[in-house]
Amino acid sequence: MIKQYIAKGKKYFKYLSLLNHPSNQGFCSICNKETLFVEYGSGLRDQYKCIKCNSIPRHRALIDTIKLFVPNYRQILIHESSPGSRSSDYLKKECQNYSCSQYFPDITPGEIHRGFRCENLENLTFSDGSFDLFITQDVFEHILHPDKAFKEIARVLKPGGMHIFTMSWYPELQHSRQRATIENGEIKYLEKAVYHGNPISDRGSLVTYDWGADFVDYVYKHSGMSTTIYLHIDRSLGLDARHLQVFISRKCYE
Numbered sequence: 001m002i003k004q005y006i007a008k009g010k011k012y013f014k015y016l017s018l019l020n021h022p023s024n025q026g027f028c029s030i031c032n033k034e035t036l037f038v039e040y041g042s043g044l045r046d047q048y049k050c051i052k053c054n055s056i057p058r059h060r061a062l063i064d065t066i067k068l069f070v071p072n073y074r075q076i077l078i079h080e081s082s083p084g085s086r087s088s089d090y091l092k093k094e095c096q097n098y099s100c101s102q103y104f105p106d107i108t109p110g111e112i113h114r115g116f117r118c119e120n121l122e123n124l125t126f127s128d129g130s131f132d133l134f135i136t137q138d139v140f141e142h143i144l145h146p147d148k149a150f151k152e153i154a155r156v157l158k159p160g161g162m163h164i165f166t167m168s169w170y171p172e173l174q175h176s177r178q179r180a181t182i183e184n185g186e187i188k189y190l191e192k193a194v195y196h197g198n199p200i201s202d203r204g205s206l207v208t209y210d211w212g213a214d215f216v217d218y219v220y221k222h223s224g225m226s227t228t229i230y231l232h233i234d235r236s237l238g239l240d241a242r243h244l245q246v247f248i249s250r251k252c253y254e
């Protein structure tokens with residue numbers, strides 16, 4: 001498949017080094033084009049990329065899910081916490097009412113820092129009912145008080161609004177497992193410390209929860225939102241990897 005791209009001309013010579021990598025043709029929901037999905041290495045989650053936009057499966061899964069569940073997404077009020085992916089870039093470009101924020105521990109929430117509004121998911125400064133759609137990508141395994149964060153997201157959503165998000169989920173785990181907590185301002189480790197990459201911190205992000213089969217009960221208990229778990233595996237859309245589920249929590253109409 002890659003041979004065909006190389007045959008198309010000089011600009012594709014950069015793909016020569018990928019000749020031995022498995023690949024398939026398909027349609028990318030982020031570049032909105034026919035493309036080639038290439039396995040750059042083992043582990044599809046981070047290495048099965050669109051050759052044109054470099055997106056990974058969970059970026060495409062999020063956008064694919066938004067297009068399906070929120071067809072008017074281009075017009076509505078969207079807020080994303082902790083953006084920093086191809087899918088964030090796509091939403092910023094396509095949606096006229098998209099806004100985003102990052103959390104900086106030393107900055108007062110609501111202030112602008114490094115080009116971002118600072119917001120703490122556990123204590124947002126937005127008014128009740130501010131948004132139609134709230135987005136987080138691989139954030140909820142790193143929150144110290146997810147109960148507060150889900151409650152806050154429900155508060156700032158309009159009735160009928162949705163929180164659409166990705167995260168690592170382990171349905172084989174009957175009960176979610178807390179890995180770390182905070183006591184008197186100090187992190188207390190309940191399990192071996194595990195960190196994931198973080199685009200705004202070299203230290204990475206500490207994993208605080210391994211979410212299990214009881215996850216949707218947890219969200220309902222703390223926010224009143226009911227959650228749909230959507231999984232779409234389809235190589236023709238570049239959708240194949242572990243933890244590819246997309247979560248859709250919806251705030252009830254009053």
Ligand SMILES: [Zn+2]
Pocket residue numbers: 028029030031032035050051052053054055
């Ligand atoms: Zn693409």
